[in-house]
Structures are given as structure tokens and as C-alpha cells.
Amino acid sequence: MKAEMMPKTEPFRVRPAAATVAKVTEELAKRFGNRLVTSQAVREQHANTLTWQKNEPPDAVVFAESSEDCVEIVRLCAAHRMPVIPFGTGTSLEGHVNAPYGGVSVDLSRMNKVLAVHALDLDCVVEPGVTREDLNTHLRNDGLFFPIDPGANASLGGMTATRASGTNAVRYGTMKDNVLSLKAVLPDGTILTTSTRAKKSSSGYDLTRLFVGSEGTLGLITEITLRLQGIPEAIAAGVCPFPSVEAACDATILTVQSGIPVARIELLDALSVKAVNLHAKLELPETPVLFLEFHGSDSGVKEQSERFGEIAEDLGGGPFAWATKPEDRNRLWKARHNIYWAGFALKPGATTFATDVCVPISRLAECVEATQRDIAELGLLATIVGHVGDGNFHTAPLFDVENRDEMKRVETFVERLVERALAMGGTCTGEHGVGQGKMKYLEREHGAAAVELMATLKRSIDPLNIMNPGKMVLV
Numbered sequence: 323m324k325a326e327m328m329p330k331t332e333p334f335r336v337r338p339a340a341a342t343v344a345k346v347t348e349e350l351a352k353r354f355g356n357r358l359v360t361s362q363a364v365r366e367q368h369a370n371t372l373t374w375q376k377n378e379p380p381d382a383v384v385f386a387e388s389s390e391d392c393v394e395i396v397r398l399c400a401a402h403r404m405p406v407i408p409f410g411t412g413t414s415l416e417g418h419v420n421a422p423y424g425g426v427s428v429d430l431s432r433m434n435k436v437l438a439v440h441a442l443d444l445d446c447v448v449e450p451g452v453t454r455e456d457l458n459t460h461l462r463n464d465g466l467f468f469p470i471d472p473g474a475n476a477s478l479g480g481m482t483a484t485r486a487s488g489t490n491a492v493r494y495g496t497m498k499d500n501v502l503s504l505k506a507v508l509p510d511g512t513i514l515t516t517s518t519r520a521k522k523s524s525s526g527y528d529l530t531r532l533f534v535g536s537e538g539t540l541g542l543i544t545e546i547t548l549r550l551q552g553i554p555e556a557i558a559a560g561v562c563p564f565p566s567v568e569a570a571c572d573a574t575i576l577t578v579q580s581g582i583p584v585a586r587i588e589l590l591d592a593l594s595v596k597a598v599n600l601h602a603k604l605e606l607p608e609t610p611v612l613f614l615e616f617h618g619s620d621s622g623v624k625e626q627s628e629r630f631g632e633i634a635e636d637l638g639g640g641p642f643a644w645a646t647k648p649e650d651r652n653r654l655w656k657a658r659h660n661i662y663w664a665g666f667a668l669k670p671g672a673t674t675f676a677t678d679v680c681v682p683i684s685r686l687a688e689c690v691e692a693t694q695r696d697i698a699e700l701g702l703l704a705t706i707v708g709h710v711g712d713g714n715f716h717t718a719p720l721f722d723v724e725n726r727d728e729m730k731r732v733e734t735f736v737e738r739l740v741e742r743a744l745a746m747g748g749t750c751t752g753e754h755g756v757g758q759g760k761m762k763y764l765e766r767e768h769g770a771a772a773v774e775l776m777a778t779l780k781r782s783i784d785p786l787n788i789m790n791p792g793k794m795v796l797v
Contacts, residue, residue, distance in 0.1 A: 343381045350398065354391070360381070360382050362379070368419060370419060375416070378421050380405075380427040381421070386428050386432065392430075396508075400786065406426055406428060407420075408483065408538040408790065409427045410483075411431065415754045416759035418755060430449075430451045430477065430479050433479075434451035434453075435449045441464045441465075447548075453476065457478065465552060465553050466552060467552075468551070470491070470495075473661070479546065483533075489659075501534050502517060504547065505545035509540075517547075532779070540780070540789060541783070555619050557585075558616050558627060559614065560615075561611055561643050565638045566610060567687065570639070575686065577711075578683060583616075586711075588614075588710065589708040591694070591706040595607070598664050601663065613654060627642075662674070665705050671722075676716050676754070677716065677736055677751075678715065678716040678752050680748050680749050680753075682747050683711075683713040685746040686715070696738050700731045702719050704718060704720065717739065719732045776795045
């Protein structure tokens with residue numbers, strides 16, 4: 323049945339008819355001129371490009387420059403039952419920006435202003451296209467920084483929509499802990515403000531956290547109020563090798579349980595270290611290692627590092643090499659953030675994708691070691707890295723997309739990984755999000771009643787199902 327013939331009470335589940343696409347494109351062109359793009363190359367760039375999810379481009383791309391632009395786009399699309407897909411930098415890993423039913427991709431990258439910095443209140447207000455690196459450059463002269471740092475230089479709108487995390491999460495939390503309020507354009511074009519700049523509130527439903535992690539399925543985020551941190555007096559980073567993944571995980575567990583306020587504690591398995599050495603020209607020992615960073619006063623950082631050193635030594639780890647110069651620390655963390663690209667050096671010509679799970683920290687070593695056994699049993703090549711301070715780790719299999727047998731083994735590996743994490747009381751994704759790739763696991767993790775409630779919320783807010791349809795939950 324063609325989209326325009328469907329009853330208005332029915333949610334949208336098919337591509338719009340060609341006539342509808344042409345009508346909406348014509349109207350958008352009148353309003354936005356050359357900010358509307360329909361070329362095949364640009365449309366494909368605004369669909370999935372980083373993982374093995376099929377590339378499903380939108381019918382058109384509009385570059386929004388204001389909240390008013392977003393309102394106009396959404397109202398036009400709602401009137402013609404056209405899907406709306408938010409786009410930040412395109413670095414999401416589970417097909418979040420795909421357009422399985424066609425529609426209009428709203429590129430928010432030009433909405434890139436830092437609207438306000440309230441240094442005394444430790445917060446700021448930004449547009450969604452501001453990237454995390456640009457924000458921290460802007461904040462540097464105020465002695466402040468924003469701590470959430472996914473590997474990519476993602477947009478803050480995208481980070482909010484996917485409930486992003488990163489290497490600093492063990493100390494500073496994730497996006498859900500650092501978004502105070504936001505503005506969003508709802509599916510009917512209404513602008514919603516979810517909260518105020520107050521650091522806490524007992525007033526009403528927590529609408530902010532409803533939208534943080536909603537993956538564009540409830541509205542277009544157009545403004546975000548973020549919690550900030552003061553730049554620490556002293557920062558020290560270090561690398562500590564271990565004889566095994568188990569020893570490194572045990573050191574992580576003891577560090578957290580001992581109350582040491584570590585800011586970052588990252589695991590790289592031996593294969594990941596090899597990849598990093600090749601890609602970043604480092605000379606790290608090719609054994610499991612922990613990358614660490616401590617924030618605080620000079621004396622506090624010294625005490626924290628010494629206490630960790632004692633834990634590592636008791637577990638056969640060390641020597642503990644420290645980097646205190648900013649350029650050395652930055653090189654270390656740049657190498658860690660580039661692990662996705664570094665992996666290609668291990669198998670030239672291969673394709674890869676990154677997937678993640680998170681388990682209670684007491685089950686971390688068991689889960690990682692079982693995952694390594696799966697990799698060996700299935701004859702795969704896959705790196706393992708992790709934000710292990712909160713039980714979250716990533717693995718990135720390398721494979722040939724033309725080799726059906728190898729692809730099948732990768733699919734089996736991912737299924738086993740998720741099942742293992744869920745059996746241990748964990749989650750199918752610690753920070754990558756659901757998108758298209760992990761929708762099938764939601765009921766196993768949350769139960770049918772919870773998934774149906776999610777679908778009920780989606781239907782209530784977006785009855786026509788135009789906001790990023792085909793993601794998170796099917797309605």
C-alpha cells in the first residue's frame with residue numbers, strides 16, 4: 323500500500339511513494355536552496371558507513387542551521403508522512419543513521435555554536451553539531467572540560483541521542499549523567515524543553531533521560547545543556563603490562579573496589595597492543611596492558627598511582643611506565659582512540675566492525691576470557707579493548723565480506739558474546755546503542771513488558787512513526 327493511501331492513524335512502515343518524495347523534495351528546495359542535496363554520493367555518506375550494516379541512504383539530505391529550520395523540516399515531513407533521520411557526524415556503529423524506509427536526513431553539523439558557558443555553575447549550552455573536541459578547545463581558557471570521550475570526535479547531539487560513553491566513564495559517568503537539559507523538536511514540530519539548568523530536581527517525569535539514548539526516535543535534539551568539570555591540577559597517565567587478561571581484569575576490579583578514584587582504566591589485549599604498535603609507531607610490550615589516568619592534586623595523583631602500582635605488582639603486572647607530559651599523554655590516548663583504524667593493519671583488505679557488551683565488574687575477567695576462547699575456536703581474528711573500570715569491553719572481528727563461511731562465524735561469535743553478557747547479568751550494549759544492529763536482543767535483555775512499554779512511549783510521542791523509524795523498537 324502506498325504511503326499516502328495509508329490511514330492517518332496507522333504508523334509508517336513502508337517507503338513513501340515516488341510522488342511524495344518528489345513533492346517533499348520540491349518544497350524543501352524552495353525553502354533551503356542548495357542546503358538540500360539529493361546526489362547519490364551525499365545520500366550514501368549520510369547512511370551507515372562504518373559497520374557491516376547495509377547502507378540504506380535517505381531520499382534527500384537537508385543541512386539545518388537553526389531550531390527553526392528543524393521545526394520547518396519536521397512539520398513538512400509530518401504533513402507528507404516522510405521519515406526524518408537525524409545526522410551528526412555519522413560515527414555511530416549500529417546503523418543508527420540508515421534510512422530503511424527512505425526519508426529526509428537532517429544534517430545538524432552546521433548547528434555548531436557554543437551558546438553559553440556558565441563557568442561558575444560548571445555548565446554550558448551547545449547546539450547539537452558541536453563536537454566534543456571543539457567544545458573542549460572552547461572551554462580551555464575557562465579552566466573547564468567536558469569529560470565524555472567516545473573514540474570518534476562525535477557531535478554532542480549524537481552523543482546525547484546514543485547515550486554515549488568513553489574512557490572517562492569510570493570517574494565521570496556517561497552522557498545520561500552529564501546532560502542537565504535539552505531542547506528537541508517533536509514529531510509534530512513542537513519544541514520541547516525537558517528541564518532547567520538546576521543540578522537536581524524532583525519535579526515531574528525525567529524527560530531529559532527519556533531523550534538521552536532515544537537514538538532520534540522521539541525527536542530532533544537542537545540544544546543541550548551539559549555538566550562540566552574543572553581541569554585537574556595534575557594529570558598522570560601510565561601503561562602497565564600484565565601476564566594475562568585475567569590478571570589485568572583482576573587489577574581493575576581491585577582498583578575500583580579499593581576506592582582509588584581512577585579517571586581512566588582501559589584494557590588492551592595482546593593483539594590490540596600489536597595493532598596499536600603498528601599503527602601509532604609505539605613500542606609497548608605485546609601482552610595484555612592497562613592504560614590508566616589519574617586526576618587530582620600532585621599529591622593525590624602520586625598516592626593513587628602508588629596504590630595502583632602495589633595492586634599491579636601483587637598480580638604479576640609491571641613495570642608501570644608513566645607519561646606526565648601532555649604530548650606523551652595525548653599520544654597514548656590518541657593511539658587508544660584509534661584502535662578501530664589500527665586493527666586494519668593486522669589484516670590488510672579486511673572489513674571490521676566494533677561491537678560491545680557490558681557486565682558486572684565481578685564477571686569481567688570471566689567474560690573476556692570466554693570471549694577470547696570463542697575467537698580462537700571460531701578461527702577469527704579480533705581485537706579486545708575495554709573501558710574495564712565499568713565492566714564494558716569492545717571487540718572488533720576482522721573478516722572478508724565475500725567469504726560467507728567467515729561471515730557466518732562472525733555472526734555466531736556476536737550471538738555468543740551477547741548471550742554470555744546477558745547470562746552474566748549484563749547488557750547487549752554498554753555504549754554503542756541499539757540502532758538496527760541490536761534490536762533483536764532487547765526483549766531478551768529487558769523482557770517483553772519493558773519493550774512493549776518502550777513501543778507505547780514511541781507510539782504516544784510519534785504516532786506516525788516518522789522519527790528515525792526502524793530503530794530501537796518496531797511499532
